[in-house]
Amino acid sequence: xxxxxxxxxxxxxxxxxxxxxxxxxxxxxxxxxxxxxxxxxxxxxxxxxxxxxxxxxxxxxxxxxxxxxxxxxxxxxxxxxxxxxxxxxxxxxxxxxxxxxxxxxxxxxxxxxxxxxxxxxxxxxxxxxxxxxxxxxxxxxxxxxxxxxxxxxxxxxxxxxxxxxxxxxxxxxxxxxxxxxxxxxxxxxxxxxxxxxxxxxxxxxxxxxxxxxxxxxxxxxxxxxxxxxxxxxxxxxxxxxxxxxxxxxxxxxxxxxxxxxxxxxxxxxxxxxxxxxxxxxxxxxxxxxxxxxxxxxxxxxxxxxxxxxxxxxxxxxxxxxxxxxxxxxxxxxxxxxxxxxxxxxxxxxxxxxxxxxxxxxxxxxxxxxxxxxxxxxxxxxxxxxxxxxxxxxxxxxxxxxxxxxxxxxxxxxxxxxxxxxxxxxxxxxxxxxxxxxxxxxxxxxxxxxxxxxxxxxxxxxxxxxxxxxxxxxxxxxxxxxxxxxxxxxxxxxxxxxxxxxxxxxxxxxxxxxxxxxxxxxxxxxxxxxxxx
Amino acid sequence: xxxxxxxxxxxxxxxxxxxxxxxxxxxxxxxxxxxxxxxxxxxxxxxxxxxxxxxxxxxxxxxxxxxxxxxxxxxxxxxxxxxxxxxxxxxxxxxxxxxxxxxxxxxxxxxxxxxxxxxxxxxxxxxxxxxxxxxxxxxxxxxxxxxxxxxxxxxxxxxxxxxxxxxxxxxxxxxxxxxxxxxxxxxxxxxxxxxxxxxxxxxxxxxxxxxxxxxxxxxxxxxxxxxxxxxxxxx
Numbered sequence: 001x002x003x004x005x006x007x008x009x010x011x012x013x014x015x016x017x018x019x020x021x022x023x024x025x026x027x028x029x030x031x032x033x034x035x036x037x038x039x040x041x042x043x044x045x046x047x048x049x050x051x052x053x054x055x056x057x058x059x060x061x062x063x064x065x066x067x068x069x070x071x072x073x074x075x076x077x078x079x080x081x082x083x084x085x086x087x088x089x090x091x092x093x094x095x096x097x098x099x100x101x102x103x104x105x106x107x108x109x110x111x112x113x114x115x116x117x118x119x120x121x122x123x124x125x126x127x128x129x130x131x132x133x134x135x136x137x138x139x140x141x142x143x144x145x146x147x148x149x150x151x152x153x154x155x156x157x158x159x160x161x162x163x164x165x166x167x168x169x170x171x172x173x174x175x176x177x178x179x180x181x182x183x184x185x186x187x188x189x190x191x192x193x194x195x196x197x198x199x200x201x202x203x204x205x206x207x208x209x210x211x212x213x214x215x216x217x218x219x220x221x222x223x224x225x226x227x228x229x230x231x232x233x234x235x236x237x238x239x240x241x242x243x244x245x246x247x248x249x250x251x252x253x254x255x256x257x258x259x260x261x262x263x264x265x266x267x268x269x270x271x272x273x274x275x276x277x278x279x280x281x282x283x284x285x286x287x288x289x290x291x292x293x294x295x296x297x298x299x300x301x302x303x304x305x306x307x308x309x310x311x312x313x314x315x316x317x318x319x320x321x322x323x324x325x326x327x328x329x330x331x332x333x334x335x336x337x338x339x340x341x342x343x344x345x346x347x348x349x350x351x352x353x354x355x356x357x358x359x360x361x362x363x364x365x366x367x368x369x370x371x372x373x374x375x376x377x378x379x380x381x382x383x384x385x386x387x388x389x390x391x392x393x394x395x396x397x398x399x400x401x402x403x404x405x406x407x408x409x410x411x412x413x414x415x416x417x418x419x420x421x422x423x424x425x426x427x428x429x430x431x432x433x434x435x436x437x438x439x440x441x442x443x444x445x446x447x448x449x450x451x452x453x454x455x456x457x458x459x460x461x462x463x464x465x466x467x468x469x470x471x472x473x474x475x476x477x478x479x480x481x482x483x484x485x486x487x488x489x490x491x492x493x494x495x496x497x498x499x500x501x502x503x504x505x506x507x508x509x510x511x512x513x514x515x516x517x518x519x520x521x522x523x524x525x526x527x528x529x530x531x532x
Numbered sequence: 533x534x535x536x537x538x539x540x541x542x543x544x545x546x547x548x549x550x551x552x553x554x555x556x557x558x559x560x561x562x563x564x565x566x567x568x569x570x571x572x573x574x575x576x577x578x579x580x581x582x583x584x585x586x587x588x589x590x591x592x593x594x595x596x597x598x599x600x601x602x603x604x605x606x607x608x609x610x611x612x613x614x615x616x617x618x619x620x621x622x623x624x625x626x627x628x629x630x631x632x633x634x635x636x637x638x639x640x641x642x643x644x645x646x647x648x649x650x651x652x653x654x655x656x657x658x659x660x661x662x663x664x665x666x667x668x669x670x671x672x673x674x675x676x677x678x679x680x681x682x683x684x685x686x687x688x689x690x691x692x693x694x695x696x697x698x699x700x701x702x703x704x705x706x707x708x709x710x711x712x713x714x715x716x717x718x719x720x721x722x723x724x725x726x727x728x729x730x731x732x733x734x735x736x737x738x739x740x741x742x743x744x745x746x747x748x749x750x751x752x753x754x755x756x757x758x759x760x761x762x763x764x765x766x767x
Contacts, residue, residue, distance in 0.1 A: 284612060284634060289544035291634035292552045299555075323634045330612075345714060345730050346759045352715075355726035380715060384727040 032206030044191035277333035398422025426474035537578035539569035552637030566590035600626035623735030628696035704764035
């Protein structure tokens with residue numbers, strides 16, 4: 001008996017799974033990476049912003065302060081109203097004083113501007129809004145712009161008179177911010193360079209964490225697999241006190257419960273089987289005594305008074321039935337205990353079936369189609385039981401004519417098909433699935449069947465023992481059809497039949513062929529006094 | 533009428549079987565244990581022993597071996613179907629046949645008769661005893677078979693063959709070279725139904741080989757034909 005559900009059929013989480021993100025490990029690593037990347041990015045971004053602001057702020061503060069100091073020191077010397085040349089010289093002076101900053105200056109007075117002579121760069125262009133807020137509202141302004149692809153700081157500064165009143169003079173400067181930009185870029189580059197190793201390094205704790213989770217999970221999987229295989233004594237090692245340890249503990253509890261209940265079930269089952277076997281065994285002894293004397297009763301019944309004669313005949317008849325029933329029960333017990341042995345022999349199937357019919361004097365009542373030369377390796381006694389049972393059933397419960405057909409197998413086929421059909425009303429479709437069940441009474445009106453109620457169940461077990469199947473159906477023409485489907489050569493790989501035919505053994509008992517079904521023919525153990 | 537020694541520990545079975553056999557005209561001595569049976573045996577001189585296998589004290593196998601040690605009288609085991617191991621061990625211990633309990637009186641009778649029939653039928657079905665004139669002693673290699681006298685000798689020595697072994701050898705050697713399936717032998721030699729236990733044949737062949745062959749592992753007289761059965765010779 002194979003369990004239908006094998007662990008191997010269940011989906012597995014394996015590392016090396018081709019489907020990405022299927023495994024826990026991949027998911028954990030990716031999760032770690034995402035977290036690491038997000039945190040690294042966020043840190044970098046915030047750092048970058050803060051640093052950039054700080055750098056720019058300080059540079060623009062110093063630039064503005066420098067300019068203001070220069071203007072304050074130079075502007076008082078400017079004649080009012082200044083001429084073009086004055087403006088130019090102021091510009092030059094300012095530019096010179098701002099040498100370290102390399103700023104460009106433009107000076108305006110009431111719409112007049114310096115000529116830009118001697119300037120290395122073209123005239124500064126100031127946005128209109130910028131100049132108007134300086135010249136109309138007399139407030140200093142500054143603005144960061146990008147000019148010619150490089151960042152710079154524009155500063156506009158109205159010059160106040162010494163008495164603090166606004167004057168018409170304003171000074172504009174364009175301070176290049178290249179150095180600051182370079183500093184910031186270096187910062188970004190550093191952040192980038194740092195992020196990659198961080199991400200790579202993140203994989204290590206991720207893998208470690210994954211292993212920490214996966215090892216117990218894998219252990220759990222293997223343990224579950226072992227339990228599925230029926231090794232109920234499987235237990236996990238519980239380490240630590242985390243959730244996985246809890247899980248392992250719970251698993252162990254489950255396994256222990258399962259083991260207990262299975263053991264209990266097995267115990268009950270084996271007790272029930274043992275009981276059935278013991279009972280039949282114990283019944284056998286008195287039956288052996290009774291059966292031995294039934295013919296004495298039968299012979300003498302005629303000379304007794306009618307009532308006693310009937311009673312005696314009844315006892316004799318029922319003793320026979322009881323003996324058969326106990327025999328059937330014993331047979332079922334043996335099947336249940338796995339102690340039913342196959343004694344395989346090379347036989348001519350047609351002859352075997354013919355002998356079965358002859359032994360029960362059914363040749364006249366049964367039409368047999370038995371092609372010659374169908375040889376098979378099987379247990380003739382068990383086949384006899386099967387065929388006798390099916391034919392007997394067909395005669396009792398079906399209707400004559402009953403037909404037995406042996407299908408001649410195809411040259412390379414390895415199945416043996418025997419069909420037993422009757423001409424009765426067929427089997428009720430509701431009953432059909434249950435016909436092979438023990439003690440199943442198809443006709444509930446019949447208080448007791450002719451046989452033990454085990455016949456078909458035993459036939460079925462016998463067929464199964466040969467590795468075959470038995471089917472029950474109704475034929476389209478009416479009547480029930482039972483099909484026995486057996487391997488032609490039980491327990492042999494197909495194709496080797498010719499070389500490995502059944503042998504009577506050659507040597508002393510070494511070669512004795514007993515159960516070829518890998519079971520030793522142990523007796524179901526019975527009580528102490530099971531001898532007869 | 534045959535004298536039957538019944539060795540059976542269960543009183544009811546003992547009484548039942550005794551009653552059934554007496555009704556059929558047999559003289560029956562019943563023993564409740566193996567030891568008792570072995571004590572009764574020399575005085576009673578039975579023609580056949582019915583031996584239950586499950587006995588207290590000395591079990592049936594041992595009793596069977598002890599009887600076989602110096603007597604070749606037929607022994608039938610009483611066994612229960614499916615106690616497969618019993619059958620094999622019993623046959624190995626030298627029993628000639630077995631009866632599955634519970635058995636009706638007529639079945640017991642038929643088995644006893646079959647084992648006691650002293651003439652082995654040749655393959656053509658005519659009793660050897662019906663052949664006119666004294667049958668000559670046939671010689672096959674070192675084997676000398678006297679069909680009429682039921683004596684088998686090897687190299688001048690008479691062999692002690694149990695009844696079933698004798699019958700099997702006589703049957704096979706009646707048609708040297710012809711192959712018989714185990715089922716055929718069961719029917720012909722043991723008069724079992726076709727669906728009897730073929731291991732009866734195997735066990736008997738084994739025992740016969742240990743007595744008549746020089747090397748039982750590579751038999752000369754009773755040969756195995758793979759996939760079909762056994763044959764005598766050809767030498």
